[in-house]
Amino acid sequence: MSDDIEIVFLGVNDAGMRVYEWLCDREETVVHSLLTTRSQLSLVADVEPEYLISCGYRHIVPEQILEIPSENCLNLHPAYLPHNRGANPNVWSIVDGTPAGVTLHEMDETLDTGAIVGRRTVETSFADTGKDLYQRLEDAQVALFQDMWSDIVSGKVSSTTQSRSEGTYHDTSDFESLCEIQPDETVQAKEFLDRLRALTFPPYDNAHIEVGDEQYRVELNIERVSD
Template sequence: MALEAVFLGMNDAGEKVYSWLNDRDDVEVKALLTEKEQLPLIEEIEPDIVVSSGFEYKVPKEIIEGPEQGIVNLHTSFLPHNRGSHPNVWSIIEDTPAGVSIHYMTEEIDEGPIIDRKEVRVEPSDTAGKLYDRLQNEMFELFKENWPDIKEGVEGEEQTGAVTTHYERELEEISELDLSEKVETGEFLKKLRGLTWKPYKNAYFEKYGERYFVEIDITPESELNPGS
């Protein structure tokens, strides 16, 4: 008998997972919810499981505790590192492990028991945008690998180790570049890499009453065309 599921949120990985689940015979996705106001529908539908990917709002305890097999959340960080917003940015700026994690949702953001996780190497040429794209693909692959266990109600393991958490407002707080500040080259490069995420305009400095936006592009020698 197919599981009844609700899908919560939508990002690049979520779009792939949602489409993949809809093509399967062992699960029936009853609804796709992307807005906070839609959360009460979960109580009406009474699904066996909820899968969340990129949902931007905190889910109340009574909703979390409703589905028999819980809410499975897909988070693009190597938990417990970089809970919260923009983990691809902070992995570069703070030089913390990057990766993808599947965990059960609890009341606190990204703190629930981990079903599985995978560390992803950050390349010296990575920007937040490049890393984001790679993490989204890795997230989809990790979910597919773990689906047989997830649908059987696998238990997660409590998170242990160093914890970092970031919030939406922090990205704006670090985006202005102070032209008078003296910084180490390596730290400055990490900041520019972490703030380069097309199509967004993040890093900037102000001069003559106007904002000038800054991006960085780093190319490994191995990727240069011969003779260029």
């Protein structure tokens, strides 16, 4: 009987691809599939892996699929849970002033609420844009997973249940509302700068305002003044 660790991987973004490739390069692991759509989840039942690993996957995995792996189902989320469950955690860390970080957690039938296996904070600066923080969070997700993997497969990690009444959650409609700047809204300077830099993510046009009959896109650049 093979001693290989059998895995099905769910992912689509850069961090997910980096974790996927890292697992594929390891001698003791067999990664059977890279799934990116909901319709592909039936393949988990065909493989019956020991682990289901997710990073950047955009769909909630049904409970009947989560019950199949014999060891665990783990997801990497670019937020310091329970803060910033859901979409665009890099943006909301800046806008809400919540801790920025990454979390490896067990998957359950809802979004980003499973027991926490490991997490770490990520340093931020007032000069960060949403893109700056996003890239830093991607690097931190990969590092967290690589650092924890040997302890995961050897059974040396424990999990901590999340309280669903604590933390924060945002969906894509919250992000869309954040992008719409109203010409007559009253703002505090620091909060408004946080909002604009959080939405700055070139080449994407996020923040926008309509003045008269014209639509404008808004980005922000902040530079630290050297001593």
